Amino acid sequence: MPPYSLRWGIIATGSISSEFARDLLVDPATRGVSDISHNISAVGSRSVASAQKFINSLSSASPSEGWKWGVENGKLEGIRACGSYKEVYDDPNVDVIYVSTPPSAHHQNVRDALLAGKHVLCEKPFTFDLEELDELIAIAKDKNLFLMEAVWTRFHPLAAEVAKVINSGKLGKPQRFSADFSMDWKPDNEPASHRMLDPALGGGSLLDMGPYPSVWAMLLVQQNPHNRDQDPQVLFSHQTLYERTQIDLNSRWLVQWKDLCQGLLLSDLSAFGQREATAVLQCEEGDLLSHYPPYKAETFSIIPRPDRFAGSITQKTTHHHPIAQGNNGLSYEADEVARCLRDGKIESEKMPWAESRIVQGWFDVVRKQGPTPLANVKGTAGQ
Numbered sequence: 172m173p174p175y176s177l178r179w180g181i182i183a184t185g186s187i188s189s190e191f192a193r194d195l196l197v198d199p200a201t202r203g204v205s206d207i208s209h210n211i212s213a214v215g216s217r218s219v220a221s222a223q224k225f226i227n228s229l230s231s232a233s234p235s236e237g238w239k240w241g242v243e244n245g246k247l248e249g250i251r252a253c254g255s256y257k258e259v260y261d262d263p264n265v266d267v268i269y270v271s272t273p274p275s276a277h278h279q280n281v282r283d284a285l286l287a288g289k290h291v292l293c294e295k296p297f298t299f300d301l302e303e304l305d306e307l308i309a310i311a312k313d314k315n316l317f318l319m320e321a322v323w324t325r326f327h328p329l330a331a332e333v334a335k336v337i338n339s340g341k342l343g344k345p346q347r348f349s350a351d352f353s354m355d356w357k358p359d360n361e362p363a364s365h366r367m368l369d370p371a372l373g374g375g376s377l378l379d380m381g382p383y384p385s386v387w388a389m390l391l392v393q394q395n396p397h398n399r400d401q402d403p404q405v406l407f408s409h410q411t412l413y414e415r416t417q418i419d420l421n422s423r424w425l426v427q428w429k430d431l432c433q434g435l436l437l438s439d440l441s442a443f444g445q446r447e448a449t450a451v452l453q454c455e456e457g458d459l460l461s462h463y464p465p466y467k468a469e470t471f472s473i474i475p476r477p478d479r480f481a482g483s484i485t486q487k488t489t490h491h492h493p494i495a496q497g498n499n500g501l502s503y504e505a506d507e508v509a510r511c512l513r514d515g516k517i518e519s520e521k522m523p524w525a526e527s528r529i530v531q532g533w534f535d536v537v538r539k540q541g542p543t544p545l546a547n548v549k550g551t552a553g554q
């Protein structure tokens with residue numbers, strides 16, 4: 172059977188769009204995939220010159236670059252440079268739109284794409300607030316269109332291996348959880364207009380980096396067979412204000428899974444976090460530690476409890492599950508979108524709306540309790 176072939180439209184020509192487009196052009200065989208094929212049919216930008224530049228840079232891959240394969244194998248054939256996002260939504264040669272604008276624009280972009288009849292993969296954070304997300308889910312259901320948050324980490328080889336350990340039950344009941352995404356990014360060296368620093372674009376550590384500790388909260392605790400709580404709540408939170416641009420420099424929030432455990436989640440724009448224990452699940456029989464970076468972890472360890480309290484795990488083991496060579500790691504989520512569309516699904520079981528809703532709800536609580544002006548901002552749902 173020939174592979175299922177998906178035609179992408181890409182919205183925005185920023186840094187992650189470029190990484191994503193390149194991954195679409197890598198030979199799927201490099202990651203052991205033979206049932207899926209990706210094509211890029213259109214790129215949309217606020218300026219047609221930027222869309223064209225983006226396409227030119229894809230087309231001129233050097234022979235050593237993994238994505239050269241797609242260029243040589245017709246995966247850019249007929250690609251259009253569009254000077255507006257709308258032209259991409261309206262393009263009959265596009266099946267699915269990848270939205271990678273700043274967070275404050277996601278709701279409007281996704282809504283416009285869905286209303287134009289296109290399936291959507293939207294970058295994290297899904298939306299600015301839960302009301303926006305609920306509106307998008309309602310439209311997707313009403314129009315029978317696929318919609319997924321682009322949380323790439325969930326589709327990486329390591330995520331599948333971690334899930335096997337969690338589902339095996341060998342760690343026993345969770346007792347404690349923590350997860351962190353922190354980087355010493357030096358915000359003082361960046362312009363105030365940078366999307367990470369500008370509150371009007373949804374800047375700050377919570378919305379940009381918070382999705383990653385949240386991934387691990389979902390993979391290790393929410394999906395844990397011992398968990399029965401479908402609505403884990405934030406008990407309390409703290410954010411530190413970055414005076415210059417009024418975004419959160421860091422966020423911390425404590426989540427309670429009823430009758431199970433608590434988890435501390437952290438994000439930081441101006442300090443490094445843990446390296447070998449970016450996400451830690453401590454259980455009755457032993458602990459699971461996932462290594463840095465939390466967005467693209469390739470190694471995890473299972474470690475025994477301290478001697479006096481030892482459980483059935485008695486030896487440390489370390490497990491390495493790398494992203495396939497030549498891929499940046501975004502290709503796996505693209506494969507999931509293609510498989511869901513091929514199979515007639517409008518929601519991914521691996522990245523379900525319910526889990527995006529939980530995380531978005533946490534962000535709303537933390538943001539509203541915080542000292543930044545975003546605390547009082549409402550998204551664009553209903554407008």
Ligand SMILES: NC(=O)C1=CN([C@@H]2O[C@H](COP(=O)(O)OP(=O)(O)OC[C@H]3O[C@@H](n4cnc5c(N)ncnc54)[C@H](OP(=O)(O)O)[C@@H]3O)[C@@H](O)[C@H]2O)C=CC1
Binds near residue numbers: 185321466
């Ligand atoms: N999965 C991952 O690993 C990553 C995900 N992300 C997520 O992807 C999204 C985009 O991030 P990133 O690519 O780093 O951002 P960039 O700032 O590099 O690019 C954003 C693009 O959005 C478009 N845009 C639309 N409206 C605006 C506006 N008002 N101001 C500025 N740009 C605008 C621009 O494209 P144009 O001019 O062509 O219209 C711009 O190039 C975010 O949601 C972020 O959280 C980011 C990095 C990594």
Ligand SMILES: O=C1OC[C@@H](O)[C@H](O)[C@H]1O
Binds near residue numbers: 379380466
């Ligand atoms: O999604 C992301 O992952 C990698 C980080 O460097 C980046 O800030 C963030 O947007």
